[in-house]
Amino acid sequence: MKYLALLVAFVLLIIMGIFWLREPAPEVFHADFVGSQVCGDCHWINYDAWKISPHHNIAHEPKENTIVGNFSSGQYYLPQQNIEDSNAPPVAKMYQRQGEYFMALRDQGSNAFTEFKIDKVIGYQYRQTYLTQEVGGVLRRLPIQWSVPRQSFFAYWNEQEQSPQSVHDLWEQMKPMNSAWNLYCARCHTTNLQEISKDNAHTVADVQWTEIGVGCEVCHGPGSQHVDYMQGHPINRMASWLDQNLLNKTAPFIINAGKQEQGFALSVCARCHGADIFRKRQPLYRNYKPGFDQHGQLNDLSAYFTEAPLEPGRTVPTIEVWPDGRPKGLGTMFRSFADSSHYQATDMRCYTCHDPHNNKKPASTGLLRATEQSNEFCLSCHQNIEENLAAHTNHTAGKKGSFCYDCHMPKNMLNQVSGVTHLVRTHNMGSIPNPLLSKKLGVENSPNACHDCHQDQSQDWIIKQLRDWGMDDHLIDTDLHLQRNANSDSIH
Structure with a gap:
């Protein structure tokens, strides 16, 4: 016991010495850009993942x-x-x-x-x-x-x-x-x-x-002071490691989105991935960089994420809106997420599902597809559904319709970028099929997830199925789809 106490005291003395000898690192800073290759000298695992990513190779x-x-x-x-x-x-x-x-x-x-x-x-x-x-x-x-x-x-x-x-x-x-x-x-x-x-x-x-290309500093902010602080200063490095692992602080002189507020962290993604903003906001988005403004405040675009109205039937290429009011164009991808309760009521972020350094890959296996793994991810929060999943889905386990993505992230966003028109998944994640609205407006104006699979069936057939399953609450006679904004999930 005596030796253990001495060992603990020795470790504590070392830690105190590290913090005593470290150079000060103020939280607010203004640095210069150095380029991703410099980052790769230390962060080689993340750098190698980024090198093969679409962000780097764009x-x-x-x-x-x-x-x-x-x-x-x-x-x-x-x-x-x-x-x-x-x-x-x-x-x-x-x-x-x-x-x-x-x-x-x-x-x-x-x-x-x-x-x-x-x-x-x-x-x-x-x-x-x-x-x-x-x-x-x-x-x-x-x-x-x-x-x-x-x-x-x-x-x-x-x-x-x-x-x-x-x-x-x-x-x-x-x-x-x-x-x-x-x-x-x-x-x-x-x-x-x-x-x-x-x-x-x-x-x-x-x-x-x-x-x-989209380099490390697009997301992490300019890195010159971070490099100067770490390079050739082992004490600073050890103190930084202790800060991050014991005190849950961010690394000095750099932006780590995971340690920041959700809105600020996602401003990096929003500025390019379909924010659907007013024209007057374009200079703000175009000149955005992670870091601090002249007043020491973090640059944050989240106040504008859902500012522009979703005008039903908008036909401007890439930022189209379905006649039922939901985002349709690929240029409204981020908007569909920002309007969801998963963004507004939780701490969910883009890199919860997408690998932040190789954006083509999932953050964990199977997470970007309708799979058992993506179901497990959703059910880790929606535990009340997990208790009787079959009763919730009314579909055979492992088949289409049994996966969370099938109904709640249907493919109803128009992608024309490749010259081959197809639909990709909405990022609202709260979408619930309303075939009654599809019948009223026409499925070409208000698609629903049930029809995605059962295209040989009428909307009346789909409506009857939902009623037979006791899901009348989802059949709402309205002119606009409820899942066009975050308030919809609570209504359902």
Whole structure:
């Protein structure tokens, strides 16, 4: 017992010595960006996961291992063209020359072509966008993109907007302000984008960034002071380890979302993943970075997460809204989560389900699919349902309809980014089917999870099933779906 007491006293003396010798680390700080490679010198496990992630690989220089489109003999014809006619030239040609990549657009009113060198490529999983560097410094988005599932080139914006295609229109797509990629889109595809200067028409751009792609500091904030504090200072490192593991503090001079309030932590995700905000908020979102403002307050966007109204039937591409009032477009993905009671009444966060360092992977096995593992995750909180799961689902265990995701995260968000239109899961997580509303508005205006599986059955058949199961409370005669906001879950 005596020796144990001496050992404890010795350990406590060491801990006190570490804290005594450490350098002070104020909670409020303003640092500079250093780049992800510097982070990888110490955090190599997370760095290696990030290196293979879509966040890191979203933007690249054009190289053999980053180009996914056909630049050997690539061509694009307008839908109305007869490509069997040998006299009909394509409207765009894609090719390589001496290790460089080019897209040539047909000139208006002639069969001549204007060549554009590809200077950056954006995306690789679903579609790939091609940028060319203009004399004024603008990285201009070219109008023809590559669809990965179709394995062909396509006019992305024409298909998004369902507008007629023509040579004239393709050239017009390179004129709007939002075609200046490094002044409009690059905020979500680079780390620490800074606009040094630009003109009002977006034809001149002097910009710089710490690194291309979504780096560590996009989520953790600028890291120069963290690096200076840790590098070559073992006492500081040990004190930081003790802070985090014994006192549940965050590491010094860096932002660790898991140790921060939910709204602030998710501001990082919201600014790019479908916040559905007012136009007046765009500068605030575009210039956002994790950290502290000039008054020492954490930069927090959560006050605006659900500020804009969900206008039923909105048809603006990527931020569409179903006629029943629920988010529909992929650009409202985060909005569907922020409107849910799972966000507003719990501490749930994006990285509860998604691996924060390799965002293509789940935080744990099976969590991003309708599986036994995802059921277990949901039931860890909804324990009253777990006690008699079969009575709750009215479906055979292990079959469609028996998984939480099937009914409560149905695929009713429109995804057109790849050129192949399909539906992906809402992130509301409280959705409850109301086939009565689907019957009233039409399932094409108000989809429900039951119909997703039973498309050969009428809404009357689905309504009868729910009533036979004693679920009349979910059949509510209304003009708008209850699951369009967080208040809906309590009503059900």
